[in-house]
């Protein structure tokens with residue numbers, strides 16, 4: 020099997036724990052990967068004066084594939100999100116977040132299969148903010164034709180390639196008539212290139228309700244950065260929680276794979292984090308690298324462990340730790 024070298028960022032909170040688990044599983048599955056591993060975030064800054072070491076950037080620029088565990092972002096003050104910075108710096112414009120029910124994980128919702136495409140480089144998420152005076156702050160929402168077209172094309176392209184029937188554009192064009200209006204207009208323009216895929220649009224608050232009433236009505240969703248952020252945490256709740264929702268961040272030249280969840284400070288260091296979302300993100304990475312068979316092998320092992328239900332982490336109702344769960348997956352491999 021071809022050897023690939025990938026860059027790995029270890030991150031904060033549960034980041035290092037789930038990274039260790041995932042790399043162990045990748046090795047046990049014979050993924051044929053070599054790793055260039057970097058610690059990133061506040062701890063790295065305190066010790067070496069950089070949030071991400073220069074060598075980490077250089078490694079990603081060489082390898083073009085980054086497996087990144089969550090990084091903490093300070094609230095209200097401090098440095099800007101490194102996650103957002105990486106997406107912008109490397110123009111990783113297409114954030115795909117697929118939420119699929121697993122029959123072994125019982126939730127109030129069955130047969131959910133929603134693939135969300137979130138624009139990843141602009142919108143309010145760009146963080147263009149001004150303190151006008153002590154009691155007034157402005158934040159600018161940026162929506163451009165270029166960035167809207169490419170994410171909408173990514174969503175329709177995915178739908179067409181994967182035999183999906185419908186793409187729903189999620190917006191708030193009734194209120195933000197100019198910015199969200201532009202996104203919606205471009206959606207219908209681009210949709211004409213994909214006549215075999217149904218195109219519809221819905222307003223975001225209505226979508227939040229419909230997602231928890233009838234999630235099965237949704238197929239592929241394309242949306243702006245902030246709505247996609249919020250709604251993808253929601254879709255994780257439909258399938259069993261953040262421990263189960265992977266993602267890819269794709270650009271033309273670079274690809275970054277991470278879980279949807281954050282650094283989970285409330286459970287960090289307790290050894291109980293669920294590594295599945297990050298593992299499935301690694302499976303998306305394997306597919307990107309042309310290692311489909313290994314991805315299938317790992318997914319099968321995870322399915323079997325979930326089905327047996329004897330070594331589940333607490334977020335899935337079990338009492339196992341990250342290590343036991345990881346070992347069980349390796350045993351299944």
Ligand SMILES: NC(=O)C1=CN([C@@H]2O[C@H](COP(=O)(O)OP(=O)(O)OC[C@H]3O[C@@H](n4cnc5c(N)ncnc54)[C@H](O)[C@@H]3O)[C@@H](O)[C@H]2O)C=CC1
Nearest residue numbers: 089090091092102261262279280281282283286292293334
């Ligand atoms: N891409 C990234 O690196 C992201 C980073 N963040 C950052 O993470 C930090 C914490 O954010 P929160 O709002 O607490 O969201 P979070 O996603 O870290 O945690 C939300 C809840 O889900 C649980 N959870 C998350 N992942 C889990 C896992 N793998 N296994 C078991 N339980 C899990 C946590 O324990 C917590 O109760 C913040 O600084 C935030 O900015 C948040 C989201 C994404």
Ligand SMILES: O=C(O)CCC(=O)C(=O)O
Nearest residue numbers: 091092100102103248279
């Ligand atoms: O960068 C962060 O700290 C938060 C990002 C986030 O919530 C996301 O991308 O889903």
Ligand SMILES: [Mg+2]
Nearest residue numbers: 248249252279
């Ligand atoms: Mg988020």
